[in-house]
Amino acid sequence: MKVHFISIGGSVMHQLAIALKKKGYQVTGSDDEIFEPALSNLREAGILPIEIGWNSEYISPDLDAVILGMHARADNPELLRAKNLGLPIYSFPEYIYQESVQKKRIIVGGSHGKTTTTSMIMHVLKEQQMAFDYLVGAKLAGFEQSVQITNAPVIVCEGDEYPASVLEKRPKFHFLFPHVAILTGIAWDHINVFPTFDFYLEQFVIFIQKIEPGGILIYNETDAVLAGLVEKHIRSDIQYQPYGIPKHEINNGTTTLEINGVKGILGVFGNHNLLNAMAAYYACLQLGISTETFLKAIASFTGAAKRLELLAKNNVTNIYRDFAHAPSKVKATVEAVRLQFPERKLIAILELHTYSSLNVNFMNEYKGALDEVDEAVVFYAKHALEIKKMPDLPADKVKEGFGNDELIVLNDKTDLLNWLRKINRANANILFMSSGNYDGLNINSLAEEILPTSS
Missing domain, CATH: 3.40.1190.10 (Mur-like, catalytic domain)
Incomplete structure (x- = not known):
């Protein structure tokens, strides 16, 4: 089998490419940008594109399949050539x-x-x-x-x-x-x-x-x-x-x-x-x-990465990271930590990062999501709004949507760091919830830094 990937650098696309290479297929691919860890993974597998960018010459008539990633646009030159040649074109799930x-x-x-x-x-x-x-x-x-x-x-x-x-x-x-x-x-x-x-x-x-x-x-x-x-x-x-x-x-x-x-x-x-x-x-x-x-x-299952992942702990504090971002996921994660450790204070830092969560018209879906939290911050980076070409999200609209006037709303990661260092973290669980990265914060090292001294 001879297979070509358009947008081979995707987080799951490059994994499929490597899997097919291991199966014995002849695999090629292209992309206009490839970041880590895909870059190193593809290089190690021997299928990293020679150069970055699209090239219709990659699409030959003898290809058995062209696999199209979400990142590729409809006018992609490789896609257009594959169509002209009548090659089988599949989305990832197909x-x-x-x-x-x-x-x-x-x-x-x-x-x-x-x-x-x-x-x-x-x-x-x-x-x-x-x-x-x-x-x-x-x-x-x-x-x-x-x-x-x-x-x-x-x-x-x-x-x-x-x-x-x-x-x-x-x-x-x-x-x-x-x-x-x-x-x-x-x-x-x-x-x-x-x-x-x-x-x-x-x-x-x-x-x-x-x-x-x-x-x-x-x-x-x-x-x-x-x-x-x-x-x-x-x-x-x-x-x-x-x-x-x-x-x-x-x-x-x-x-x-x-x-x-x-x-x-x-x-x-x-x-x-x-x-x-x-x-x-x-x-x-x-x-x-x-x-x-x-x-x-x-009994030996410890969870998937970023799903209530324990980053740091001692006998007075646990610090977790969770992928929760949609309202139902946030509510479930908060409830889980609260029920598991009812005697501890719960501190939560939720990042709004997706199109839905940054949309003022969707904010009411979060009503009550952080009510079980003792101290809560909702963080969203102005940079995220700019990248998604979305309008500003006023803090009062966030509080109104969550139905919580006590909510702390922050946009600057320095302000978030200062808040975390200032609050009392003893006998508490700290919960980071996000599908993003808090505007570039290293949550792993931060967890070690803010872990209070055990008693």
Whole structure:
């Protein structure tokens, strides 16, 4: 197979390119910018483009596939040549499907919890030494890459609802046709792509319709919106497996869950992770993994990168980083830390970084999201607004949207640093929530700096 990637430098695109190279394919690619870690990863794999930029000469008639990344524009010269030659052109998810037609496909969709649920399934399968391929949106301990394509009989994929490519505007998870489908919940997001909630909901209806006949839908019945959606679109040719929060107890910051009378420790915490674990459990059952085996394996799961990731700790303070940015994710993460450590003060620093979160018309979706926090900052960089060509976001509109007049709203990272150094951090948990980087702050080193002296 001879494959060319247009926009090979993407965070997931370059991982697929490396996976195909390892499979023995002849892989080439191009991009107009490639940053770390993709730059080093591609160089090490021997498929870093010789020069940066687009070149229609890269597109030869003998290519078996051209894989188009989201970064490429419709007038890309390589794309235009590929069209003129009549070559097969695939978006990322379309190509993943081509590589997994003969596999059992487990696809995890939903507005939140996709990465963690996918990672949990992967972890359990790896513990059982099962052969499987995967696609996941974060770095996971024990896995070299976020994409693997081999001749394994099973593939586990995180199913994103974001558009597949510049040519194919439909959501990525519409192209994966699961045998085992998971929906973790629905909460409106990506308003720049889905301007109304009804339009956003419709994407999940279509996903359910894409489940292979004889397949199964595993869904979070505690999510009223999702449960209502499932009830309205029942299919007679698939099975349904609802799930909720399992029986559990929390002692000294450790969670023990119980499934079918069998108990096991969960290394991560919070109701959202208990739900994620149940979704993963039912998926693993479809692969013949028993309750006892699942609970033994999941005990060593420590989470995906930036999902309640513990950055620093002592006996008086824990500092976490989480990818939470959408309202439902923020609420779930705050609730998790509050319930796990009820005796500690909770300090939260939320960065607004996405198109949705920086949009004044979306701000009301955050109402109450930080109410359980003792001291809260909402940070957003003016630079982020400029890059996205968005208007200024007044601090009073942020407070109004969150429904919290006590909220501290900051735009300058120096002000944020000064605030963090000044507040009392003893007997407290500190929670950084962002899909960005706080305008270039090194959160890892900052966590070590602000960790108070233990007692």
